[in-house]
Amino acid sequence: MDAGLIAIILGVGPAFAAYYLTAIGHGLFEKSGILNLAIDGVFTVGVAVAYVAALFAGTAVAGSVAALVVAVAFGLLIAYLATKLPISHGAIGLSIMFVGYGLAALIAVPIRSQINAVVSYPMNVGVDVAFIIFSIVIGVLVHYMLSRTKLGAAIRAAGENPHAASSLGVNVLRVRLIAGMLGYALIGLGASFYFLAYTPAPYSEGMGMGQGWIAFAISLSAGRHPILTILSALVFAELLYNKFVLQGYLGLSVHITKMIPYLAALVAMVIFMVTPLKRKLAPPRALGKIYFKEERTV
């Protein structure tokens, strides 16, 4: 194979890292039993924060760190509210999504209208490979944590049956806060890679909107399994990364190529639900259920 072709194949690295990390972060959080509908709003905030922080610090790494910290704050807030209060997970998630959409514009638009510059990760094949390796290592670590460690067992228990877990000595609130922190750290990291490595263009309002939902579908179609998510994230990243190829070779309209990932997201969810995958990788049983202990301190 010639070097050009290899570069094209590996060029998917940043897109893959962005969607993969966001998707496994989402899956990790949902494993603890909290329905995560705030993902798209926090992803949009993550993009805005990454842009501003990288610009001011002059280095892309600072952008990633800042996006991670802000996303973790959101994750802790959601985990706390959804566990501590008898509150609808769907309602709190969507509300925070709207807050996120609004805050992203407040954070980034004023800066963008004053400074016309972007600080991003360097773009070359070496960096692309580094992104792929980094994200897969994180994925394997998350998988190991979930399936082999005490913390992973506690997270899964909190997602399957928090009442039983609690009576066996698991501190459901603490476990869900940890899951929210780790999960949203990955979502923030993914959002920063989306902007700083995959599409580093001058910020425009609404950047990143809708991408969180694609990550949501990537995670769902792989049953929230960190290793299987590698496959679904790769398929989506290729679809998005090669949209110009689709446009050129298949003669598709630009509007249709932008639509394809969303169509693919729907199809992926259907495939997951109609095949035996659904039974093998069933969603956590307490996902989205209000965790409320009658007449007791929580």
Added chain:
Amino acid sequence: MRLIVTKRVKPLKFGGIIIPFLSIVVGIFLATIALYGLAHVPPLLVYSAIGQSLISPQMLQTFVMLTILGVALIIPFNAAVWNIGAEGQIIWGMIMSAFIGLTVAVRYIIVSPSDLPKYTNMPGMFVLPTPTVSGAYAVEALTMNPGTAICLMLIVAGIAGAVWALIAGLMRAYLDIDEVATTLIMNYIAYYAYNYIVYGPLQGITISTSGFGLSNALHPALRFSRISTATTATWEGVALMIAIFAIAWFVLRQTTFGLRLRILGSNPQVLRAAGINVRKYIVLALTISGAIAGLVGTILFAGNLYQLIKIKTITTPPTHNIGYTAILVSWLSMLDIRGVPIAAYIVASLFQAGINLQSSLGGVSGGSAMISSGALTYVLIGFVLTTFTVLRVFAEYSIKVVREGR
């Protein structure tokens, strides 16, 4: 310090009124802090924008659309089926209204510039303002009675919205795929389909529209009639709002169908035990909701815009995200249809406040003037929604704070 959460024996007295109002006050306060802290928007500017919008006649059209959409969403919400896809359903309503209004109900007569004066004053003819690519002018001539055409627009838009929602309904009912995710993802599909259509099948034929992502303009005889010049609200829109509200109230409150929908929301096991096909009700709830949202597409197209205009960025669709805003209306009404118009009035004011605030940002330093009205509305609505979601707990639960070491 720890929290003790106890379920109330009876719901909080007047909770349905106190909690929404408290949420609005606290939510707006939090939004003001965010606006000041992040974008240096002076709080007084925010409050005056909200104050103005409460009595502004411009918000009437928003109120009409939000009331209809609030009703549209409250039907599935009562059944615990979450239709977040009103945006997409409105978009399809607009597209299909435009299809009827711009192709079926009119035909285009191409006339040379020298023949144009004959047509300009001819009754029933509408000359498109700019010439076509070939230099000739296009004249729209009605092919049917305007009343029939408007009815047709509404019917087709309703069907389009219903079909769009039906897809998500079937996926939820038969495959158990969360409708929140599918309806949301389908909004994006609808946006891009809309853009494809305004650059493709429904693009205009004149030099200023063709290839610019604009459709032809709607024939004036097919446009809804405005109530007054001070507002964009239309008689047809108001009539539809009253009719839809009355019918929905009757169906939800007075029929077995409505009762079953509400039981589906509170205790689906009872319905299953009674041998009722739960799937059918899930599908119906979403389909009816989509049909009503589709009608809003016609109200927007034939009442306000008269033309399909491309979506430049995903934050600025022609709907101004009203389909999302309507979620706040139905939640603030505490899922009681009688509360929908009140909630719609408040939210329409917030929605208008976003627009008013945007236009008064010119003097704010630091580039904040570039923030879109859509984003400002998101900030206001997001904080009110979040506060409400949290405070709502107090209606049914009491929360005590206890010091540690008792």
